[in-house]
Amino acid sequence: MPTLEIDGQRITVEDGVNLIEAAERLGIEIPHYCYHPGLTVAGNCRMCLVEIEKMPKLQIACNTRATEGMVIRTQSDRVKEVRAAVLEFLLINHPIDCPICDQAGECKLQDYYMDYDRQESRFALEDKVHKEKALDIGPLIMLDQERCILCTRCVRFLDEVTKTSELGVFERGNHCAIDLFPGRRLDNHYSGNVADICPVGALTNKDFRFRARVWYLERTPSVCATCATGCNIDIHHRRGEMYRFRPRHNPDVNQYWMCDEGRLSYQRYQGEGRLLQPVSREGDRWAVRGWDDARVEVVERIRAAIAAHGPNAVAAVISAQATNEEVFLADRLFRGHLQARVAALSWSPADALHDDFLIDADKNPNSAGLRLLASDAGLDAVIAAARSGAIRVLALLRSDLLGPCGESLLDALADSVEFVVALDTHFSRTAEIADVLLPIGSFAETDGTFINRSRRVQRVREAIPPPGQARPGWQVLSELRRDLGGPAVPADASAVFTELAASHASFRHLSYARLGDAGLALEGAPSR
Ligand code: SF4
Numbered sequence: 001m002p003t004l005e006i007d008g009q010r011i012t013v014e015d016g017v018n019l020i021e022a023a024e025r026l027g028i029e030i031p032h033y034c035y036h037p038g039l040t041v042a043g044n045c046r047m048c049l050v051e052i053e054k055m056p057k058l059q060i061a062c063n064t065r066a067t068e069g070m071v072i073r074t075q076s077d078r079v080k081e082v083r084a085a086v087l088e089f090l091l092i093n094h095p096i097d098c099p100i101c102d103q104a105g106e107c108k109l110q111d112y113y114m115d116y117d118r119q120e121s122r123f124a125l126e127d128k129v130h131k132e133k134a135l136d137i138g139p140l141i142m143l144d145q146e147r148c149i150l151c152t153r154c155v156r157f158l159d160e161v162t163k164t165s166e167l168g169v170f171e172r173g174n175h176c177a178i179d180l181f182p183g184r185r186l187d188n189h190y191s192g193n194v195a196d197i198c199p200v201g202a203l204t205n206k207d208f209r210f211r212a213r214v215w216y217l218e219r220t221p222s223v224c225a226t227c228a229t230g231c232n233i234d235i236h237h238r239r240g241e242m243y244r245f246r247p248r249h250n251p252d253v254n255q256y257w258m259c260d261e262g263r264l265s266y267q268r269y270q271g272e273g274r275l276l277q278p279v280s281r282e283g284d285r286w287a288v289r290g291w292d293d294a295r296v297e298v299v300e301r302i303r304a305a306i307a308a309h310g311p312n313a314v315a316a317v318i319s320a321q322a323t324n325e326e327v328f329l330a331d332r333l334f335r336g337h338l339q340a341r342v343a344a345l346s347w348s349p350a351d352a353l354h355d356d357f358l359i360d361a362d363k364n365p366n367s368a369g370l371r372l373l374a375s376d377a378g379l380d381a382v383i384a385a386a387r388s389g390a391i392r393v394l395a396l397l398r399s400d401l402l403g404p405c406g407e408s409l410l411d412a413l414a415d416s417v418e419f420v421v422a423l424d425t426h427f428s429r430t431a432e433i434a435d436v437l438l439p440i441g442s443f444a445e446t447d448g449t450f451i452n453r454s455r456r457v458q459r460v461r462e463a464i465p466p467p468g469q470a471r472p473g474w475q476v477l478s479e480l481r482r483d484l485g486g487p488a489v490p491a492d493a494s495a496v497f498t499e500l501a502a503s504h505a506s507f508r509h510l511s512y513a514r515l516g517d518a519g520l521a522l523e524g525a526p527s528r
Pocket residue numbers: 147148149150151152153154155178197198199200202203
């Protein structure tokens with residue numbers, strides 16, 4: 001555990017920590033391009049040079065480990081002079097694309113130019129070496145060779161993390177450029193990450209290009225809901241619209257990365273097919289209903305079925321797409337309060353994509369939470385009971401039955417169950433068998449928690465409000481519970497979680513405040 005001094009402040013760090021990270025812990029930024037904590041050290045950009053006492057030459061901070069008694073200066077005149085020189089060198093051939101470059105606002109070349117350089121270029125615009133612009137190198141990524149500063153982060157990511165090595169550095173000197181190896185495309189399952197780590201606007205995401213200036217976007221920390229890994233993400237949004245998902249560092253879950261499918265999954269929540277208001281079936285069309293109206297109908301149908309045929313005439317299917325709060329409320333309501341049957345649904349296609357890195361074959365974000373919080377009478381048993389006519393009212397919570405049941409069984413259910421109510425985000429083939437559809441918010445439009453495949457409890461947050469008349473699922477379930485004789489509607493999702501934590505031993509030590517942005521492992525969870 002060496003103790004060293006940086007800009008007059010002392011700090012003790014673990015063995016092996018480099019000077020960029022040691023300084024960062026003191027709140028001192030040593031500017032850098034090629035260094036990325038998730039990749040090996042390349043040491044090629046020279047932006048991180050610092051002065052170390054007793055060493056005659058400046059040293060690169062990224063490749064220098066903190067050692068006992070070191071005295072570092074990161075802001076001396078010598079250091080500032082060399083930073084300006086490095087920037088002047090990088091800007092010899094770099095185009096001044098800033099007004100149209102999508103990296104503007106988060107470009108390290110712009111930022112460091114303003115911090116350390118600010119000099120007129122001594123090189124004429126017309127003398128710049130021109131390289132290829134707007135190269136389409138893969139399904140997600142565009143490359144602008146002129147903007148590249150040859151930090152090789154992208155090359156190292158593809159060599160070290162995905163091990164697919166699509167990109168390399170070609171040619172020499174001024175003509176040096178990043179390019180695809182002949183015959184290759186950048187189309188691995190994690191390709192979007194190269195745009196995140198490119199410190200300038202050389203690699204950009206096609207999906208985000210020209211859509212928004214980053215300084216207008218707000219960020220909400222959340223969790224990807226597309227598989228059981230639960231990669232930590234930031235949702236970038238503005239005025240109720242999501243613009244992109246970006247991976248958020250969590251060493252216990254996804255390190256710095258996320259997969260492309262998860263990255264683009266935000267599109268599905270703001271595209272076609274969202275349920276925007278409660279509707280009920282009237283003949284062969286849907287009629288728009290007010291919330292109170294629709295809820296009263298659902299409550300009356302449930303009451304009537306139980307009064308006439310007993311609690312077994314009602315069943316609910318709760319899916320692993322639901323948050324813990326929703327699972328808890330639905331299970332409490334249907335199994336606990338009404339003594340009806342509950343089936344837990346955690347379904348993924350048999351050939352679902354998976355790998356030995358992040359992508360999980362379980363395409364549900366909360367299978368572990370569903371297992372813990374819902375009693376399960378078995379989907380097959382509930383479907384069989386429904387088909388025999390024993391179930392009069394079927395409630396579906398984020399449950400798409402098309403995959404596990406198939407079309408013909410769905411149609412058979414529609415014929416044999418008197419009343420189906422679905423709480424969901426989208427119209428779907430399953431929604432077609434419903435009598436009442438209650439629109440609820442997606443995971444990005446509601447507060448709640450998921451439990452990932454390593455039994456880590458993680459927060460999702462209402463980044464944007466649910467569209468139209470849709471409401472958070474926990475709220476709709478709480479209102480149904482109240483109308484069916486249960487307690488008052490909790491003030492927010494946090495209050496639901498408090499109720500949940502009080503009634504399940506493995507959650508007892510948890511609260512939203514304790515979960516924070518990084519989440520916490522359930523007691524007894526395996527460490528990764
Ligand atoms: S494309 Fe970006 S990440 Fe790759 S070497 Fe150039 S500047 Fe670095």
